[in-house]
Amino acid sequence: MNSLNLILCAAAIAALDICIFVLIITAYCEKRSSKRNWHELAHDMELAEQDIIYDLGCDEVLIGRHASADIRLPDLSVSRYHAMLTVSNGIWTIKDIGSKSGVFVNGNLIHETILHENDVIKLGNRRLIFRKRRQERVR
Amino acid sequence: MYANPVAYVFSCIFVIFAHSAMLVNIWFNGNFSEPRDIAILGAAVIILDIAYFVFILFFKQMSYVLDFLLVLILNMSVIFQSCFICKFNFKHYITCIVCLAASKCGYILCKNHKILQDKKKYIYGGIGFLLLLVLVVYFAKHDMWIRIGSFTLQPSEFIKPLFVLACATSIADQQKKHKILCFSVVYENIALFGLMAAICLVQVKSHDYGSLPTFISIYCVGFILRICYPKAKFSKKKLIAVIAVIVVFLIIGLKYAPEYVQHRLHVDIWSDKTGDGYQQSQALIAIANGGWFGVGPGKGFLSNIFAYDNDIVFATVSEEWGLLYALMMVLTIIIITAIPLFNPTRSYYHATMSSCICAAFIVQMALNIFGSCNLIPFTGVTIPFISSGGSSLLVSGFMTGMLMAGQSPVFNVANNPKSKSKPKKQEQAVPAWRWKE
Numbered sequence: 001m002n003s004l005n006l007i008l009c010a011a012a013i014a015a016l017d018i019c020i021f022v023l024i025i026t027a028y029c030e031k032r033s034s035k036r037n038w039h040e041l042a043h044d045m046e047l048a049e050q051d052i053i054y055d056l057g058c059d060e061v062l063i064g065r066h067a068s069a070d071i072r073l074p075d076l077s078v079s080r081y082h083a084m085l086t087v088s089n090g091i092w093t094i095k096d097i098g099s100k101s102g103v104f105v106n107g108n109l110i111h112e113t114i115l116h117e118n119d120v121i122k123l124g125n126r127r128l129i130f131r132k133r134r135q136e137r138v139r
Numbered sequence: 140m141y142a143n144p145v146a147y148v149f150s151c152i153f154v155i156f157a158h159s160a161m162l163v164n165i166w167f168n169g170n171f172s173e174p175r176d177i178a179i180l181g182a183a184v185i186i187l188d189i190a191y192f193v194f195i196l197f198f199k200q201m202s203y204v205l206d207f208l209l210v211l212i213l214n215m216s217v218i219f220q221s222c223f224i225c226k227f228n229f230k231h232y233i234t235c236i237v238c239l240a241a242s243k244c245g246y247i248l249c250k251n252h253k254i255l256q257d258k259k260k261y262i263y264g265g266i267g268f269l270l271l272l273v274l275v276v277y278f279a280k281h282d283m284w285i286r287i288g289s290f291t292l293q294p295s296e297f298i299k300p301l302f303v304l305a306c307a308t309s310i311a312d313q314q315k316k317h318k319i320l321c322f323s324v325v326y327e328n329i330a331l332f333g334l335m336a337a338i339c340l341v342q343v344k345s346h347d348y349g350s351l352p353t354f355i356s357i358y359c360v361g362f363i364l365r366i367c368y369p370k371a372k373f374s375k376k377k378l379i380a381v382i383a384v385i386v387v388f389l390i391i392g393l394k395y396a397p398e399y400v401q402h403r404l405h406v407d408i409w410s411d412k413t414g415d416g417y418q419q420s421q422a423l424i425a426i427a428n429g430g431w432f433g434v435g436p437g438k439g440f441l442s443n444i445f446a447y448d449n450d451i452v453f454a455t456v457s458e459e460w461g462l463l464y465a466l467m468m469v470l471t472i473i474i475i476t477a478i479p480l481f482n483p484t485r486s487y488y489h490a491t492m493s494s495c496i497c498a499a500f501i502v503q504m505a506l507n508i509f510g511s512c513n514l515i516p517f518t519g520v521t522i523p524f525i526s527s528g529g530s531s532l533l534v535s536g537f538m539t540g541m542l543m544a545g546q547s548p549v550f551n552v553a554n555n556p557k558s559k560s561k562p563k564k565q566e567q568a569v570p571a572w573r574w575k576e
Contacts, residue, residue, distance in 0.1 A: 004167065011164070013467060020470065026149070026203075028481060037142070088550050089551050
């Protein structure tokens, strides 16, 4: 194998390396824009409980006492699998998935209902507020 | 439409740059008899690159990186396959275009799981029909392929994306537990287990043992994600139990495997160089012959061996382009499967689908590469995107489309006119603990 062939082979490998590197950077850029896009899709909502804020990061959010729940509320009045939040067409819906103490939205016992901004959700003894995501304060 | 236009422009340029570097290597270093063939190959590859970049502008997606990776690997495949025969491989080129079209079909079909969830019965029906077709083809012709002109189709390959869809659509029903005797069971899990058993039986009956590990990997990943739904910690006890079950099934499978499979497991390729160890021994010699930088495109001897372009394609690429380039090719496929790690999916459905597809791609690739290198018995499974074969490329493209769907999902409920006319009866909301008179 002469040196020209070796150089050409090495150049082809280097070109592929660079291309893969550029595509990885593109994937990283997409990660940020995708996160922004998700906030738009989910109408930038979050659940808040006093000082704790729960991010709604996917289209199905399970709330319960179990360690596997997306939003874990370690309280005996909350069932292991209590309620499910789902988003479709940009609208968030809460559904009772067989809880013992029921799901109350603004004081009304519900099985499934559409959530609006500043709705108060009561699961057992815990109260959560469904609100717009707030930007972190810059000091 | 484009969220990252600068990054996309650079991606397009560098994909064309990578292909151009390969073409220059062929021009100076290749074994093509006529320069016209290289010109045709170069024009075809660059035109396909540019045409696809223009084509994807019509699709409103959140992520395009998988499109760039797909066209990169497919055109690499066209270049490899053309070098093997020292002229432009038109058949493989057409198959790659069909693969790109299949990826877009996969994306459109799978981007909205809320629609797909209602069509679950069609998915199960499709798998049933394909299993029946596999059996009919095997018993009628003692063959695994349906031949249409110069194109061949392998029905069992098409079961893979449908099985992935079956695993993914079942994830949402994990909360629907039913009490049978003293066990609380999920009907979906029983249905999937039955489906897996039926697939295994049909594959064994039709002597297609190579695809079995791929199906088992899809099922295992789907099963693990189902028992971890939504994101439970996978306990050590469960892990040990799952591994133990797999090992038991593996031992039983090996013990009762047919004679030719058992022989393949124990064959010493160097003492049986002209028999069962022929392809593997030649593949190993070719990899060693190629070294780090290869002997040059089209100059290898392995392209005279049977199944050089699919079953031992890794060795053929290693010989002609060098081990480094072959490893970079593998890395490109690994990055395709790793994209969901860069940009996590936003639903359990898409996460399950992506994980199952990644498992299928990785297992297929491992079986081919390790089989070529004599680390495991030779199975004859193809490397996704690289090996020639209509069904394999079509299915790989469709499955990449499913990965794209996970990157650019849609969460809209279908406007079903039937559901408008008959509104669903509202269930009464009563807490279970409340005492009723």
